[in-house]
Amino acid sequence: MVLSFISSDRCSHREMSKGVSNLLKAYYGGTKPVSENQTMLAQRVFGWMKTKEHYVVCDCERDEELKSKPATHEEARLSPLRGAALPGILRALPKPPNVGHHEDCDFAKGHSGASNVVPRLQKPDQKNLAVFGAYPLGQMSQQGTLRRPRSPAHKLPSISQVLFSVIEAAGLNRIDLSGSTVTPALDAYLKSEKLSLVPGFSLKKALVTGDRDDEIGGIRRIITLKKTIADVGRWPEDLRPQGFWCGVVSGFRANAKEDRYDVTVSNWTRLQHLESRPHVFGGYTADGARQPYIAIFGYALPAKDSGRVLGIRSFMQPCFDHDCWFPVDSDYERQTLRILIDVQRSHPQYNIRISKPLFDTPIPGISKASCKADFVVNFARGESDVEVAIETMGYTDQDYEERKGRTHPLMLALYKGLIQHRFVPGRKSELRRTFRAELMAFIERGEQPAYPTLAGA
Structure with missing residues (x-):
């Protein structure tokens, strides 16, 4: 029918x-x-x-x-x-x-098509990042493992704030010409010292990371983390024992026989296991276009006396590639980022830095107004440092354009300009050239295109 x-x-x-x-x-x-x-x-x-x-x-x-x-x-x-x-x-x-x-x-x-909606995310209190509260967290399934209700596509779970806080603290949402001397996994682990589960208890004590080239070491760290969580006497009385793993994954599948979800970690041969379906930013696509993902798993005891630590919560955000934790919201953004990196490398004289805002940015002088550009490009023009917002325009429907027409003028109040990379079926190469030309015209001469979404600016 x-x-x-x-x-x-x-x-x-x-x-x-x-x-x-x-x-x-x-x-x-x-x-x-x-x-x-x-x-x-x-x-x-x-x-x-x-x-x-x-x-x-x-x-x-x-x-x-x-x-x-x-x-x-x-x-x-x-x-x-x-x-x-x-x-x-x-x-x-x-x-x-x-x-x-x-x-x-x-x-x-009650399902709605909302995969093109970018959730608003306020910056969390980075001294209170604990995700797991009092027991129990949810309802037990027939086989005894924990199941939590799935979050709507337009609302991010609280564990996402831990991942974004770690990425921001390590600067993994920024790309400049200097590069890094350590792997993203090591950088994330070291910089998590700046963050806390609760005041006085560093996130670093409850975090392990996965390096795609160190499967044996990564699995050992997960095992050690689970043992640490299970030893409840080592934890503050007001903090439920909990821990987190961060790393790049390729995808997951439901394992009905074992009543769990099996996750493929990038370049690892052994699957990792979760007790609830991962929340994927923007939804899990059938064609795998959004993979790979930078993921975070949350481990805890499902009940105080259960004795077995399980992967209870998880969140997956698309990232640039298997060796780069830089987050993107879609494969369209990934394509935009490739162009930005190419412009950065081919024009070193402008000292271009690329970043992705992870949390809403307040607009100075406008009460309760905020925005979150897809990317921000910072560069040198003469003696000045200039910032321009980059927006990947992946959809063409009227509602999307109207919503962007409300947020884009706000971005001009925060940045010196805004450049759009549009995607229309059948015009990919043409629009890629247009985006690059408009970006360079802004970098070199400050020329701002008159986009329809800026009509109200």
Whole structure:
């Protein structure tokens, strides 16, 4: 069965093609991961529905009486939500007059297509980064392992703040021409001394990192960490024993037989195990376009007297490559970063530094306003140091453009300029050249392109 379009005046009703129907089910119904190109297509269909004032007629199984009625009879419908804080939401209409969806319908479960929404993330108190609180954390599964509810795609779990704090403390979200003499794993471990689980208890005491070229040593460190967590007498009374592992991973898969998730660490032969599904920034794509990931695993005792330390929470953020922990939000951003690095290396006279803000940046002089650019490029022009925001424009739907139209003027209040790298199917090479030319024109002469999203600046 396939979904159908129906106009608001009910004068037009037609079935979708199987491909479009499956795409909307995957993206808006959450039936399976989608690629970034598929996300763009789903958003285009969504934009068309809003413009043409069309609804979606669901194909979920209802009672026999309704299935025998004409297509114009009241049916289980979905409406493209207007003015939503999260763009791209198909919402079930209230009943009456809308017929309720089947209880097993994917659209009735409240999933929304929000993979193009960048979560807002305030900088945490880096003296209070403890993730695990009082026992118990959640509900036990049938086989006895812990399961926590999955966080929505637009909201990051608290463990992500630990990862981002470690990356920022080690400067792994910055690239300059000087490079580094140590591996990202060692740098992250050493710099975690600056951070605390609770005041007076350094995060470094509860953190191990994974080097892709040291599997044996990495596994030994995880084993030692688990033993340290299990020895509850070594921990402050007001701090639940907990620990973390950071490293680059290629992906994960559900292991139904063992009731767990198996994670592939980059260049390691032995799988690592988690008791709950990892939260992946932006969602886990079917085509693997977002991998590799810089990941953090959170270890703790599921119960005070359980005696066995488990990997209970985890978060995975796409990163530049297997040897670089620099975070990116998508493969589109990864492509943008490649161009930025090439410009950096081919124009050393400008002393270009590339960074990625990990937390919201307040806007001076504007109360309660903040923004978070995809990248910030700092360079020398004459005697001045100049910062320009870089935005990867991976989507083309109206809601996305409107949202960027609100945040981009704020970025101009914080930085000296803003350059966009757009992605439109079929125009990749052309737009890559345009992005590079506009970036160089800004670096050399300060020329700011007149983008539509800056109309309100």
